[in-house]
Amino acid sequence: MEEALRAPQSAEPDAEIALGRLGDFVGFRLRRIQNQLSREFAQVTDRYQLRQGLFSALAIISANPGLSQIMLAREVGLDKSMAVMVVDELEQRGWAERRRSPTDRRRHALYTTEAGEAWLAEMFAALEVVEHDVLDALGEGDRKLLTAILDRVYKACFRG
Amino acid sequence: MEEALRAPQSAEPDAEIALGRLGDFVGFRLRRIQNQLSREFAQVTDRYQLRQGLFSALAIISANPGLSQIMLAREVGLDKSMAVMVVDELEQRGWAERRRSPTDRRRHALYTTEAGEAWLAEMFAALEVVEHDVLDALGEGDRKLLTAILDRVYKACFRG
């Protein structure tokens, strides 16, 4: 980007923008990356015409069959009212279903359908493409290191 | 988390929620953490009654005096119309000002005011408190490692 697309009229300090003290903060770097990644991810999901969060919700359901909506909401960091809408849409598309929990009739136990699992596999493949550049830039070792560190950060977020 | 806060009535598989294949993706971990961090950060900024993004915008302006609104927008990942509103509010609060660029009269060159710098210092201090738990959980070494890795990830995001 330093030498490509050289615009004619004005000096373009495009790549030379300084972060200043902002660079000392983890949150800022996280935000930048996550913004960019979710933008690329949105390009994929837009192709499928579905709202964000649908995918991760279904993935969580798939990994934890029978969990309740509140637990789902807590895990993906949404309000319980948002979880309702997400599950609504998952059900409309035939990718997940609510069954009343036999032990606690307040709860809706969530399960994926076969179609849901098939779509999940499709999306996981698409996601791997999105993250491919990132994972390439890191080696195999750094990738594991990153996830390990991120996990510790995550736990610290909720503990502190 | 495993044994603390044992709720009485129902089995709480709170900490035992599996990530499944989702755990293989960097984007998911980033999203969780960033959600949590920005929530804590919002508690700070809410206390000051200001919109999100105001702080990072002013920090960028402070580190790059005279930059244009479009460059600012590009750096913080916003639409140029959003940059207008952010700069509007920064100006209303007397923290930044627009001056017409002498070399290109289309541009607004952005500068911080003294009050803006003072508020920035205040916010940086508040931010350090927010990130304190996170930085504590990581050692000094891991913290530098994390920022280094995140920088490589960021570059990969824009290069690829």
Place this chain on the structure above:
DNA sequence: ATGGATTGTTGACTTACTCAACCTTTTCCG
């Protein structure tokens, strides 16, 4: 000097999210 591109601005619109109220069901405890 005419046309095309860039910067900034405005307004309409969409979406994600929060919040408060509510109903049902379960649990707690006297």
Place this chain on the structure above:
DNA sequence: CGGAAAAGGTTGAGTAAGTCAACAATCCAT
């Protein structure tokens, strides 16, 4: 047992953030 309290789920109103298209002013090129 029988209420009080709490949890799960649902709905609807309201808000904040962000996209998008159109526009005026300015700059650059030929």
